[in-house]
Structures are given as C-alpha cells and as structure tokens.
Amino acid sequence: MAELKLTDVEKTYGGTVQVLRDINLEIEQGELVVFVGPSGCGKSTLLRMIAGLEKITGGTLEIDGQVVNDVPPSERGIAMVFQSYALYPHMTVRDNMAFALKIAGDDKATINAKVQAAAEKLQLENFLDRLPKALSGGQRQRVAIGRSIVRDPKVYLFDEPLSNLDASLRVATRIQIAQLKEEMPDSTMVYVTHDQVEAMTLASRIVVLAGGGVAQVGAPLDLYERPNSTFVAKFIGSPAMNLLGGTIVGTGAVTTVKTHEGGGTITSDYPSTEADMGAEVEVGIRPEDMEETATGDFAFEGKVAITEALGEVTLLYFDTDAPDQEPIIGKLPGIHKDLRGSNVRLTAAADKVHLFKDGISLLYRDQKVFLPGVQPH
Numbered sequence: 001m002a003e004l005k006l007t008d009v010e011k012t013y014g015g016t017v018q019v020l021r022d023i024n025l026e027i028e029q030g031e032l033v034v035f036v037g038p039s040g041c042g043k044s045t046l047l048r049m050i051a052g053l054e055k056i057t058g059g060t061l062e063i064d065g066q067v068v069n070d071v072p073p074s075e076r077g078i079a080m081v082f083q084s085y086a087l088y089p090h091m092t093v094r095d096n097m098a099f100a101l102k103i104a105g106d107d108k109a110t111i112n113a114k115v116q117a118a119a120e121k122l123q124l125e126n127f128l129d130r131l132p133k134a135l136s137g138g139q140r141q142r143v144a145i146g147r148s149i150v151r152d153p154k155v156y157l158f159d160e161p162l163s164n165l166d167a168s169l170r171v172a173t174r175i176q177i178a179q180l181k182e183e184m185p186d187s188t189m190v191y192v193t194h195d196q197v198e199a200m201t202l203a204s205r206i207v208v209l210a211g212g213g214v215a216q217v218g219a220p221l222d223l224y225e226r227p228n229s230t231f232v233a234k235f236i237g238s239p240a241m242n243l244l245g246g247t248i249v250g251t252g253a254v255t256t257v258k259t260h261e262g263g264g265t266i267t268s269d270y271p272s273t274e275a276d277m278g279a280e281v282e283v284g285i286r287p288e289d290m291e292e293t294a295t296g297d298f299a300f301e302g303k304v305a306i307t308e309a310l311g312e313v314t315l316l317y318f319d320t321d322a323p324d325q326e327p328i329i330g331k332l333p334g335i336h337k338d339l340r341g342s343n344v345r346l347t348a349a350a351d352k353v354h355l356f357k358d359g360i361s362l363l364y365r366d367q368k369v370f371l372p373g374v375q376p377h
C-alpha cells in the first residue's frame with residue numbers, strides 16, 4: 001500500500017484560480033520524493049495540501065490507506081520542516097526537540113531517550129543545552145529536523161529546508177540529510193526544492209511540476225537520460241540541453257537528422273518509422289555530451305562567441321543565426337579559451353542525441369505526456 005496516494009488532486013483558490021490539476025501520484029514507504037518545477041508552479045501548495053495546511057479543493061489524498069482530506073494536520077502523522085526553522089528562540093535545543101512530546105504527554109524518560117536518539121542521528125549531542133541563537137544555520141535546521149524525528153511521523157515533509165543556508169553549509173547539510181535518510185530507510189519523505197543538485201542527489205524519484213500539472217515522474221537519472229518532453233529536457237540539467245531544429249533524413253532502428261542551424265547531420269539511437277521521413281524535429285544534445293570534431297558527422301558548426309573557462313571544463317557559447325534562438329552551448333573538458341572567435345564543429349555519440357517532435361520525445365509518443373504551457377527558467 002502506498003504511504004501517500006494522491007488521486008485527481010486539484011487546487012483552486014477563491015473558486016476560480018486553478019493552480020494544480022490532475023495530480024496523480026503514489027509514494028511508497030521509504031521513498032524520498034522531490035518536487036521540482038519553475039517558480040509558482042505549485043510545489044509548496046501541493047506540499048501544504050499533504051500537510052493539511054491548505055485545503056484540497058478536488059480529488060483525494062490518502063495517507064497509509066486512509067482518506068485524510070478533512071483530517072487536521074496534527075492527526076495526519078506527518079511532520080513538516082520549513083525553510084525558516086521555526087524554532088522557539090527562548091528554549092534550548094533539548095526543549096525545542098522535546099516540546100511536541102511534552103504536549104503529547106509522554107513521560108520524562110521516554111522524552112529523554114527520544115531526544116537523545118535524534119540528537120545522535122543529527123550530531124547534535126554537544127549542543128543540547130544551547131539556545132538556537134548560539135547555533136549556525138545548518139545546526140538550527142538540524143534541530144528543526146530533530147523536532148520531527150522525535151515524533152516518529154509516517155511522512156516527513158521538507159519545504160526548501162536548505163535555502164536559507166550559504167553555499168558550503170548547504171552542501172554539508174544536504175549530505176547530512178542524505179545520511180539521515182540512509183539511517184531511516186523506512187521513513188517516507190517529500191521534499192520541495194529549487195536546487196537541481198539537491199533533487200538529483202537526494203531523490204529516489206523526482207516529480208517535475210509545471211503549468212499546474214505533473215510533467216514527468218522518474219528516478220533522477222531517468223529524467224536526465226530520457227526526458228519525455230523538451231520542457232523536462234531543458235529543466236533538468238545545467239547548463240540546459242541544447243535544442244536544434246532539424247529534418248529527419250533517415251529512419252529505422254536509428255534516426256538521422258539534418259540540422260538547420262550550423263547545417264550538420266547527426267544520428268540518434270532513438271528509433272523512427274518510415275512515416276517520420278522528412279518530419280521536422282528538435283534535436284536535443286546536452287552541453288556535456290558535445291564533442292569537438294574535425295571530421296565525420298556533426299550536429300552543429302558555428303563561431304564561438306564567448307568562452308568561460310571554469311578550470312576543469314570550458315563552456316563555449318556559439319553565435320546562432322536565428323535571433324530568438326538561445327545560444328548553443330558546448331562543455332569541453334580542460335581549458336579552451338583560445339577557441340574564442342574560431343569556427344568549431346560539435347558532434348555527439350548517437351546514444352546522447354535526443355529527438356523531440358511537437359515538444360514530445362520520440363521515445364514517449366505512445367504515452368500521455370503533459371506539456372506545460374510555460375517555459376522553464
């Protein structure tokens with residue numbers, strides 16, 4: 001039985017403004033599911049509906065087999081960790097963590113044991129007698145997580161828990177959350193973030209939300225390797241996947257495409273049928289899958305307008321002919337500042353060349369794909 005089951009869930013504000021629709025998701029016990037999507041797509045709203053902080057205006061939400069649409073937050077068996085920690089400033093770490101247990105009427109020995117166990121999991125044993133103001137942001141967030149752990153909830157909900165932390169603390173706390181999840185393999189977690197690295201590294205599955213619906217659900221590397229639409233292709237991965245217009249000139253078990261910009265010919269492992277001959281498609285190649293070539297097939301040839309040498313890699317930004325076309329980006333290992341101003345041909349292995357028709361991957365054209373009417377940014 002799914003720990004969390006959302007069936008045709010929708011959210012309408014004020015009877016007219018629909019922000020989410022047709023949300024169908026099953027989250028199994030032990031999963032860590034991450035919601036990502038462009039700003040305003042409804043990630044927090046969906047999380048808050050699961051928590052019971054926001055009314056569900058259509059569909060059903062089940063936790064552990066029980067419909068909980070009208071069950072108050074405190075009776076849902078969930079714990080929510082917010083970006084803002086929400087600690088009581090005048091209470092020590094120990095008292096913050098013990099608070100909910102005291103309210104619930106647990107005895108002192110039980111409370112102490114639970115607080116101690118949570119503090120050990122979160123490396124907070126040495127801070128139990130401090131006030132929140134004497135802690136770093138990362139430590140405060142761990143106290144907030146500890147406050148959830150002591151309650152042993154069925155589901156943990158995290159709403160951008162790391163977004164108030166600076167870059168290095170963010171990395172350290174992200175790794176602690178990953179370790180914590182490993183120590184609690186049976187706990188179910190739902191996590192909202194803007195951060196691609198958090199999504200890719202923490203998630204067992206990612207839910208890409210956009211335009212009020214679910215664009216794709218899958219394991220992080222599935223979404224990276226087999227995005228179902230140009231939207232997901234551009235949203236997952238940084239810098240974003242390049243999309244080149246092209247015409248199919250060879251069909252079968254592999255597909256050959258002549259590209260418009262930069263006039264190359266490239267082969268993709270995506271299969272096609274004879275009926276696809278001559279079809280207009282978009283060829284997707286990630287910057288990191290582009291290779292420089294002097295001979296043979298290539299996807300794109302152009303003049304390098306800008307180089308960004310980052311140390312281990314160099315990003316090449318190409319001039320494109322079409323005024324509304326985003327720059328084509330290549331990411332080559334090593335330092336290549338000298339390529340600025342020169343003509344470069346880029347190619348990619350056939351298994352790294354994605355094909356999309358009308359925004360939908362050729363691999364997914366027999367499936368229902370939700371195409372959001374918004375562009376990722």
Ligand SMILES: Nc1ncnc2c1ncn2[C@@H]1O[C@H](COP(=O)(O)OP(=O)(O)OP(=O)(O)O)[C@@H](O)[C@H]1O
Nearest residue numbers: 013017019037038039040041042043044045046194
């Ligand atoms: N009380 C409200 N009344 C009307 N519209 C609302 C209300 N609360 C949120 N919205 C709208 O619902 C949409 C989803 O908001 P939500 O905060 O869930 O998005 P989000 O994906 O979490 O965004 P972000 O990534 O920027 O935090 C937004 O367009 C927002 O303007």
